[in-house]
Amino acid sequence: MDIKEIVRALRGTWWVPLLGLLLGGLVAMGITLAATPVYTSHTQLFVSTTDSSTTSDVFQGNQFAEKRIASYAELLTSRELASRVVAEMDLDVTPDQLASKIAADPVAGTVVLDVSVTDESAQRAQLMAAGVAGEFIKAVEELETPAGSAASPVKVTVFGVADLPGSPSAPRPALNIALGAVLGLLVGAATSIVRAKLDRSVKDPEEAAELAGAPVIAVILRDDELKNDHHIEPHSTSRSAEAFRQLQTNLQFLDVDSPPRVLMVSSAVPAEGKTTVAVNLALSLADAGQRVVILEADLRRPRVTSYLGLVAGAGLTNILTGQARIEDVEQFYGDSGLVVIGAGPVAPNPAQLLASGSMGALLDELRKTYDYVILDAPPLLPVADATGLAVLADGVLLSVRHGSTTKDQLARTRSTLDRVGARTVGTVLNIVPVRDEVSSTYGYDHDYAPVARPATAG
DSSP: OOOHHHHHHHHHHHHHHHHHHHHHHHHHHHHHSSSSBBEEEEEEEEEESSOOSHHHHHHHHHHHHHHHHHHHHHHTTHHHHHHHHHHHHTSSSOHHHHHHHHHEOTTSSSSSEEEEEEEHHHHHHHHHHHHHHHHHHHHHHHHSSOOSSSSSSEEEEEEEOOOOOSSBBBOOHHHHHHHHHHHHHHHHHHHHHHHHHHOBBOHHHHHHHHTTSSEEEEEEEEHHHHHSSSOTTOOOHOOOOOOOOHHHHHHHHHHHSOOEEEEEESSSSSSSSSHHHHHHHHHHHOOOOOOOOOOOOOOSOHHHHHHHTTTOSSOOOHHHSSSSSHHEEEOOOOOTEEEOOOOOOOSSSSHHTTSHHHHHHHHHHHHOOOOOEEEEOOOOTOOSHHHHHHHHHHEEEEEEETSSSSSHHHHHHHHHHHHTTTTTEEEEEEOTTSSHHHHHHTTTTTTTOOOOOOOOOO
16 A cells, blocks of 8 residues: 555544544553552662772773673572572562562673662562672672682672662553553554555545546535435535536536437446436436436336335336337426436336337437436346446446445446446446545535625615
């Protein structure tokens, strides 16, 4: 993924990193509150040699002590030294437990050892640190005293007396919560990016155009009005209404010399908003003064008449079977001038009817009377009904649902149409979330409603 895709993924699911931030902080807070406070007492030990009569002896003694420092650090955290401290101080812990509480770090370039002891009690941590220092001095004296000699050439001195800690060394609430929140944020961001990487749905207009083989000529935002009523009111200034007007305008100028007049509206699979697109495109064309008829060509699940509140009785199937004429079944939607032909009774062979010569003759007849013939067709992948109908139409308009239609489905839809020689004239990216990046790209995040003006006196 490139930077642009990563940014789009994070913007599209901004709430996931935010949720990770909150959960990470809460988990860290819970762990911090449940943890038992511990205290750390510190002491410092200075290592030197006893033979320092000359400057040369001092220098050699320091080199000797520096070489010993790493070994002494290991000795301080050993089980043997811990056993001596437990025995000497009569502690109620095992040598292994005490050894795990001790930390020793040589100060680089010096002969100083930083020693710390951590315990749940501040006083006991101080006593243990003092005991460790005392027993370590004895152990070094034993180990470094040569055989037959009465004194050790190495001297260990307590340079910093074990302190009494005034506050717990762990847990550290502010740091833990901050680290938990940052970790949660990173996990949330990674989740968003991985999710976007694995997401096969179509969200980008350029990608939709490439897969469909036709330009995106409209972007329709998710709209409660469309969700409930499925059609926009005349003269509406909503974003969806403006989007359908742009679709109507773009459609008229797709091919100035021979614009598609018989237009089939379909989608890859059901629930992609194809009927809503067909209905509102027809209404927008009629509102622009065009003579428009819309056919309910989805004979399996007709929706046009119900969306427009018309009667679902005789219709297309009656015409195709010779039982009725156009004027017998056509209905008018309000004062818009839009003519609607419903699906009619259920047909046992919808694919054959839609691809029949009767259907071709009907479209030729409607072409003579109307400027635009809109066909609300079935989805292309589940059934073969729309494939034969696409050949009879001047062009196909595909409805692609943002975040739902997959890349594979759209690619297969294009292959289906190409196989029969149908022409896809445009793509509609449908039901786009208002907060999506596509919305701002197309300017739909800006409102441009008319400003109220005083009436002109006359």
